[in-house]
Structures are given as C-alpha cells and as structure tokens.
Amino acid sequence: MSGSQGMHSPVAQFEIKPLIELSFGGYDLSFTNSSLFMMLAFGVSAAFLISAMRGGTLVPGRMQGLAEMMYEFVAEMVRSNVGHEGRPYFPFIFTLFVFLLFGNLLGLIPYSYTFTSQIVVTFAMAAFVFVGVTLIALLKHGLHFFSFFVPAGAPKVLIPFLIVIEVISYFVRPVSLSVRLFANMLAGHTMLKVFAGLAVMISGAGGLAMAGSLLPFVALIGLTGLEVLVAALQAYVFTILTCMYLNDALHLH
Amino acid sequence: MPMSAKAAGAGLPQLDISTWPSQLFWLVVLFTAGYILMAKVVTPRIGTVLEERRAKLDDDLGKARTASEDAARIRAEYEADLDAARIAAAETAKQAAAEAAKQAEANDAKIAKKLAEKVAKAEAKLAAARSDAMSNLNNVAAEAALAAVVQLADIKTTAAQASKTADKLVAAMAKQEAN
Numbered sequence: 001m002s003g004s005q006g007m008h009s010p011v012a013q014f015e016i017k018p019l020i021e022l023s024f025g026g027y028d029l030s031f032t033n034s035s036l037f038m039m040l041a042f043g044v045s046a047a048f049l050i051s052a053m054r055g056g057t058l059v060p061g062r063m064q065g066l067a068e069m070m071y072e073f074v075a076e077m078v079r080s081n082v083g084h085e086g087r088p089y090f091p092f093i094f095t096l097f098v099f100l101l102f103g104n105l106l107g108l109i110p111y112s113y114t115f116t117s118q119i120v121v122t123f124a125m126a127a128f129v130f131v132g133v134t135l136i137a138l139l140k141h142g143l144h145f146f147s148f149f150v151p152a153g154a155p156k157v158l159i160p161f162l163i164v165i166e167v168i169s170y171f172v173r174p175v176s177l178s179v180r181l182f183a184n185m186l187a188g189h190t191m192l193k194v195f196a197g198l199a200v201m202i203s204g205a206g207g208l209a210m211a212g213s214l215l216p217f218v219a220l221i222g223l224t225g226l227e228v229l230v231a232a233l234q235a236y237v238f239t240i241l242t243c244m245y246l247n248d249a250l251h252l253h
Numbered sequence: 254m255p256m257s258a259k260a261a262g263a264g265l266p267q268l269d270i271s272t273w274p275s276q277l278f279w280l281v282v283l284f285t286a287g288y289i290l291m292a293k294v295v296t297p298r299i300g301t302v303l304e305e306r307r308a309k310l311d312d313d314l315g316k317a318r319t320a321s322e323d324a325a326r327i328r329a330e331y332e333a334d335l336d337a338a339r340i341a342a343a344e345t346a347k348q349a350a351a352e353a354a355k356q357a358e359a360n361d362a363k364i365a366k367k368l369a370e371k372v373a374k375a376e377a378k379l380a381a382a383r384s385d386a387m388s389n390l391n392n393v394a395a396e397a398a399l400a401a402v403v404q405l406a407d408i409k410t411t412a413a414q415a416s417k418t419a420d421k422l423v424a425a426m427a428k429q430e431a432n
Contacts, residue, residue, distance in 0.1 A: 014265065015266045016272040029279075032275055034275075035275070038284075042283060050298070053302060058305070095292070115280075118267055120272075
C-alpha cells in the first residue's frame with residue numbers, strides 16, 4: 001500500500017476471496033479465505049488442546065493448565081447457567097466457544113480473515129442456536145412451552161401486552177445475538193484499518209509528517225489491545241447467551 | 254471472479270449475497286467436523302484427566318482422613334494407658350509407703366523393748382550392786398563396832414557374833430526408818 005495510491009477502503013479486508021473454486025447446483029461453494037480461517041480456528045484450537053493434553057499428567061504443566069482452564073471455564077459456564085441438565089450440551093457449547101474465540105483472535109493477525117465479521121455466519125450460528133433451543137423446549141415441555149410468554153404474577157389487564165412484548169423479545173434473540181458479534185467485529189476491524197491507513201498515509205507525505213504518523217500508530221497499538229479484549233469478550237458473550245437461552249428452554253424461567 | 258468484483262464496487266462485502274452460499278456451506282461442514290472433533294476427541298480427553306485427578310485427590314483425601322483418625326485413636330489409647338499406669342504407680346507408691354511406715358513402727362517397738370530390757374537389767378544390776386555394797390558396809394561397820402567395843406570394854410568377842418549383832422542393829426534401824 002503506498003501513499004500516492006490513497007487509502008484502501010477500510011472494508012476491503014472483509015472481501016471474500018475464493019482459494020479453491022467450487023460450484024454445485026448453480027451455487028458458488030468455493031473454498032474461500034473465510035473457509036480457510038474457519039478451518040484454522042478448529043485446526044489451531046484442536047492442535048493446541050490435543051498437544052497440551054498429550055501427557056495428561058496428574059499435575060498439569062503450563063500448556064495443560066491452559067487447556068484445562070479453557071475446559072473448566074466453559075464447564076463452569078454451563079454448570080452455573082444451565083445446571084446439571086446442560087451437561088449433554090456441553091460439547092456443543094465448548095465447540096461454539098472455541099470456534100468463536102479462535103476465529104476472533106486469529107482474525108486479529110495481520111493479513112488474516114475474520115469470519116465472525118460476516119453477518120451471514122453469525123446469523124446462521126445464532127439461528128441454529130435459536131431453532132435448537134426452541135425445539136428442545138417444545139420437545140421437553142410440549143404446549144406448556146407457550147406459558148414461557150406469559151410472565152408470572154403480572155396483572156391480568158397487562159397480560160396481552162406483555163405476551164406481545166415477550167414474543168417479540170423472543171424472536172429478536174437471534175438477531176441481537178448475531179448482530180452483536182458481527183457489529184463488534186466489523187467496527188473493530190474497520191477502526192484498526194482506518195488508523196493503520198492513516199498512519200501509512202501520513203508517513204507517505206515524508207519529512208516532518210513522518211513524526212505525525214506516530215499519533216495514529218500509537219492509537220493503533222492501543223486499539224489492537226482493545227480488540228484482543230473484544231475478541232475474547234464477544235466469544236464469551238455469544239456463548240453465555242446461548243447457555244441462558246438453553247436454560248430458558250430447559251427450565252422455562 | 255464475480256464475488257470480489259461485485260464486493261469491491263458496492264459497499265460492504267458482507268452484504269454481497271453471492272458469497273453467502275459458500276460461507277454457509279463451509280460453516281456447516283467445518284462446524285460439524287469441529288463439533289465431532291471436540292465432542293469425540295478433545296473434551297473426553299480433558300474430561301478424563303480432570304476426572305482422574307479428582308478421583309485421585311478424593312482417594313488421597315480419604316486415605317489422609319483414615320490415617321488421621323487412626324492417629325487420633327492410637328493417641329487416645331496411649332493416653333488411657335498412660336493414665337492407668339500413672340494410677341497404678343501411685344497405688345504402688347502408697348502401698349510401699351504404708352508398708353515402710355509399718356515396718357518402721359515395728360522396728361521402733363522392737364528397739365524400745367530391747368532398750369527397756371537393757372534398762373531393767375542395768376537397774377537390777379545396779380540394785381544388786383547397791384545391796385552388795387550395803388552388806389559390805391554392814392560388815393565393815395560391825396568390824397569397826399567390834400573393834401571399838403573390844404577397845405572400850407576389853408571384851409573379846411568373835412567376829413561372827415559381832416556381825417550378827419550388827420545385822421540385828423541394821424534390821425532395827427531399817428525398821429525404825431520404815432516407821
């Protein structure tokens with residue numbers, strides 16, 4: 001990237017670039033940079049977790065301690081938010097957390113791709129969670145599930161309004177869940193790109209302006225730290241909300 | 254390539270729906286593969302290690318608890334033994350003291366008896382010596398009186414007669430003294 005060319009579009013980083021072209025039934029199913037990083041998210045996390053647990057010693061080393069910490073973190077999240085009945089869903093919750101955490105963190109490496117910045121990906125996951133917990137609730141409670149939309153102890157007059165509100169809030173869940181992650185990733189990465197582009201552009205002017213490029217550069221360093229936090233936090237938020245929805249489905253409030 | 258060409262032109266690449274089928278397809282494929290990997294390989298492995306550790310800790314804690322209970326029991330037994338021994342020792346000491354006191358008393362009595370016997374014997378000896386001395390004195394006095402009578406009255410008398418007389422006199426004197 002050179003100064004004379006001007007800034008790249010800060011959203012160019014989100015472009016999907018096919019690596020292996022593939023199409024089926026008229027649909028483009030190419031293996032893309034996004035697919036590569038989905039694969040890497042699982043590849044890196046599984047490689048780390050498996051190699052860390054290779055010894056499987058009674059007294060864990062540093063790597064094993066880290067792997068166990070991750071496991072315990074998710075296990076505790078499921079235990080405290082869903083309870084004992086959440087046990088069968090633990091592998092899914094763990095997979096979800098690992099996928100999002102490694103996806104978000106790997107996406108912060110320069111020249112990598114952040115698949116969680118794609119609304120279609122986050123929405124697909126949120127929709128899967130939404131449909132999944134709704135099915136679990138219907139299978140477990142049958143028609144009694146619909147009592148979920150009637151708040152207990154509310155005045156009779158307010159009940160029709162409250163039902164409308166509850167139904168809306170229920171159906172908004174997948175939207176808020178997916179948009180939260182997508183928007184955080186989109187905004188964070190765009191901001192990083194803007195500051196990076198600014199630093200490059202100012203330094204491109206040469207001379208004294210080189211010193212001026214330090215300002216966005218320092219800001220970029222700070223923002224990168226913030227984005228690491230956001231990456232971990234959003235993976236956690238997505239996972240814990242999934243746990244809460246699962247808890248609602250299993251226990252109906 | 255239509256994908257990137259379109260995206261570069263119009264706004265956010267995220268909204269380019271031509272990329273969605275590929276993204277969804279690979280998300281489903283890779284997430285399913287990842288789920289199988291995590292559910293079948295990764296989480297059981299970590300879970301097993303944690304479970305083994307928990308079992309080992311519980312086992313060790315149980316052992317420690319048993320050992321601690323054993324130690325407490327042995328200590329209690331030891332203390333009970335110690336108390337019993339202390340009581341027995343005190344009893345023995347008391348008995349020994351009593352016996353010693355009894356023996357000492359007996360010894361005292363024996364010695365006192367012996368001493369009393371000795372005293373009685375000595376007194377008897379003394380009394381004998383005294384009466385001996387007294388009778389000797391009577392003889393001397395009789396001889397002296399005889400000599401004096403012979404000198405004064407010029408009477409010859411036998412010593413035996415004089416002694417008889419002296420004895421008579423002594424007896425009379427003793428009678429007089431007793432009165």
